Amino acid sequence: MPKGCEPSTVTVKLDASGRFHVSLLVDTVIESLPKSDKSIGLDVGITSLIATSNGDKIANPRHFKQLHSKLRRVQKSLSRKQKGSNNRDKGRVKVVKVHGQITDSRKDFLHKLTTQLVRENQTIVVEDLAIKNMVKNHKLAQSISDASWGELVRQLAYKCDWYGRKLIKIDRWFPTSKRCGNCGHIVDKMPLNVREWDCPKCGINHDRDINASKNVLAAGLAVAVCGANVRPAGHESKGRLRETRKGRKQKPQPVSLRNPCVFRPGRMSKETEKETCNTHLGEAAPYRGCRERNGANYSGRNLRELGGGRIPPPISHLIPLRRRACS
Numbered sequence: 001m002p003k004g005c006e007p008s009t010v011t012v013k014l015d016a017s018g019r020f021h022v023s024l025l026v027d028t029v030i031e032s033l034p035k036s037d038k039s040i041g042l043d044v045g046i047t048s049l050i051a052t053s054n055g056d057k058i059a060n061p062r063h064f065k066q067l068h069s070k071l072r073r074v075q076k077s078l079s080r081k082q083k084g085s086n087n088r089d090k091g092r093v094k095v096v097k098v099h100g101q102i103t104d105s106r107k108d109f110l111h112k113l114t115t116q117l118v119r120e121n122q123t124i125v126v127e128d129l130a131i132k133n134m135v136k137n138h139k140l141a142q143s144i145s146d147a148s149w150g151e152l153v154r155q156l157a158y159k160c161d162w163y164g165r166k167l168i169k170i171d172r173w174f175p176t177s178k179r180c181g182n183c184g185h186i187v188d189k190m191p192l193n194v195r196e197w198d199c200p201k202c203g204i205n206h207d208r209d210i211n212a213s214k215n216v217l218a219a220g221l222a223v224a225v226c227g228a229n230v231r232p233a234g235h236e237s238k239g240r241l242r243e244t245r246k247g248r249k250q251k252p253q254p255v256s257l258r259n260p261c262v263f264r265p266g267r268m269s270k271e272t273e274k275e276t277c278n279t280h281l282g283e284a285a286p287y288r289g290c291r292e293r294n295g296a297n298y299s300g301r302n303l304r305e306l307g308g309g310r311i312p313p314p315i316s317h318l319i320p321l322r323r324r325a326c327s
């Protein structure tokens with residue numbers, strides 16, 4: 001506890017495994033650390049948790065994966081115990097303890113890492129990642145959650161605030177992995193399995209993650225100097241067909257009057273506005289092409305089952321966003 005401070009609140013918590021946690025709230029001023037002239041760019045990843053622009057890599061400890069088999073064992077054993085029995089209670093404590101072990105080791109590791117980073121560097125640059133969207137990829141979800149990038153950035157943010165450091169988040173669409181840190185050449189593709197590559201323009205050999213972290217730092221410093229948006233204006237992937245989850249390319253579907261219900265909330269185009277109207281939606285029968293209605297997928301078969309395509313208008317998104325003229 002800081003000197004000369006009296007705790008204003010003391011909270012005692014008992015967690016599920018029977019451990020007591022005491023937290024003290026004190027009113028104090030946290031002094032900034034002496035200024036440093038170092039800055040660092042971080043590229044977060046799964047094989048190495050972070051790669052830094054200094055050329056260091058910090059391995060991902062994979063706390064969950066390490067204890068996964070143990071957790072599985074105790075959870076199975078718990079589910080075999082009779083409900084309401086003493087043994088079930090003992091089993092429950094065992095499960096909770098494994099969870100606690102995972103949380104504790106993760107917290108310990110992240111706190112040590114972030115404190116060190118904040119102590120050593122004046123400016124820290126990270127990518128502003130959409131982790132919520134990234135965990136939708138079910139093949140990577142567990143690894144991404146286990147790496148706890150969000151908590152890492154959260155700790156960096158509040159520690160930078162405490163100690164007078166600067167944390168810069170750069171645009172997530174900035175091509176950090178595809179860009180050569182030496183000459184600025186941007187390659188077309190950079191699949192996840194490529195860990196090392198040679199720049200086709202200048203020939204320099206790059207480690208994927210270290211190169212990315214150098215790009216992150218460069219972009220972050222550009223933001224710090226001119227406050228600009230570092231997203232390149234004419235980035236070439238703009239407008240390119242996106243790959244679907246199954247890996248097939250999906251062409252934009254043309255809007256036709258036969259399939260009036262094409263409008264999805266938040267994605268209404270001008271053509272859609274012309275060709276879809278409240279009256280049409282009220283009387284026109286086939287709502288084929290509409291897939292997002294009430295979470296159900298009304299394919300051709302479903303429509304037939306529902307009575308030859310004459311189904312009531314959907315509830316959720318038929319309320320027009322604004323009044324439209326019917327042509």
Ligand SMILES: [Zn+2]
Nearest residue numbers: 180183199202
């Ligand atoms: Zn190059």
